[in-house]
Amino acid sequence: MPNEYDVIVVGSGIAGLFCANALLDQGKKVLLLEQHHMPGGYCTSIQRKGMTFDVGAHLIGSLGNPRTPVGRLIQQWELPVEFIRCNKLEKVHFPGLTIHFPACWEEFQATVASFFPDEAENLKKFWADLRKVMRSYLRPVEGNRMVEELHGQTYGEFLDVYFKSTKLKGILSSLYGYVGLAPNQISLFAMASMLGSYLIDGTYYVKGGSQKLSNALARRFKQAGGVLKYKEKVDNLLIENQRVVGVNSIPSGNFWANQVVYNGNLHQVLPAAQGGDYLLNIINQKPFHPHRNSVKLFSMYFGLRISEQELRRIQGFHFADFDLDQPENLLLYLAAPSLENKELSPKGTQILIANLPLRGESAELKFWSPENKAKFEKQVNEVLNKLSPGFAQRIVFQEGATPKTFFRYTCNDEGSVYGWAKTPEQMWVNPITKVGGLSQVGHWSYPGCGIAAVAVSGIHTAAQLSRT
Known part of the structure; x- marks a missing residue:
């Protein structure tokens, strides 16, 4: 049948690009559809007066480190992308105090400790326990004791266990702008993941702008046999026997597949689908799908x-x-x-x-x-x-x-930056939905927000699909 594929990936943001490339490595026939005229989503750059502006992504954690899963794939795929390793994160400015944090786990700890020598013992225990949270987050959720114990906790609640000082807790939370949610709202695991990505795995810029990474992934996908179509707006999912079997895209029409991977908010397309109300009810049942934007x-x-x-x-x-x-x-x-x-x-x-x-x-x-x-x-x-x-x-x-x-x-709802807000209630969305033939990647699903996390979501979803 024409227009028939093993997998259709909707959206060529970073999660979609990593997922589509990983699926090709499994020997799948993959179609990647993108509503814009170029790939990248928030890893898009614009040119103005000889200057290159990244629309969304600036500092990126872990991708330039070949010891991380994403970094290994970038190296394995021989992507022609250079990364600039940064020794510093952003400065943080409080009234009367400015700190320029090192992009290094041990040096970051030493910087905080230099302001609070009387908190040395509490800080030591805090860092040790936070490191355990970081490690547990990298392991599967099922049977993960630390995730079971702390999945409902915010980063602010975690801080309260160790400290009373508002100033100290403020400094320890001051990089929350990278994930966009205040410490009393952000999931402990989302904050820990971000800090680990930058401070342990390394902090990087894509040399020449983030569009170079997106273009390299798109080029590799096409060279490896994938089909990439731009200016294709998916407005409907095709459903048979309560299972997703393809998509309708404007202007090309219907495409069919055994699996559809959606890099976006499913609420935008399911209501238009025949039988979509039934499927939307399934997805809306907690804990399958959240509703608060970032x-x-x-x-x-x-x-x-x-x-x-x-x-x-x-x-x-x-x-x-x-x-x-x-x-x-x-x-x-x-x-x-x-x-x-x-x-x-x-x-x-x-x-x-x-x-x-x-x-x-x-x-x-x-x-x-x-x-x-x-x-x-x-x-x-x-x-x-x-x-x-x-x-x-x-x-x-x-x-x-x-x-x-x-x-x-x-196409993020209301122009939100990170898809769903990563509150404890919305943190654990399984990429493989309860609807047959339908998966979700990106900051709409586990493991979270940020370029490194959505790349991981794409890789993990491709791996899960290979087992289902």
């Missing part, structure tokens, strides 16, 4: 003529207070990738990406009229001029991106 951002991309010294001074996470259980205390995240990834901008210029977390009505797509976008652009510029007097005179280029922009690149 953080939304307003981002501004700046090309600047600014000194490295000044850019290093202001980059990082800016907080209003040490009490990070209050989400409004994260004011702004300033990423400056060209400081290390120098191919991104011409000599004499730098890149700054300002990310403003959104709350209330501004977190809804309907809020984003041209007038409201202009107001937020003005607000971000005013903040940056206060942080760095004369900032406005250094601007070569600027462009704003709303949740509507991110929705256009990824």
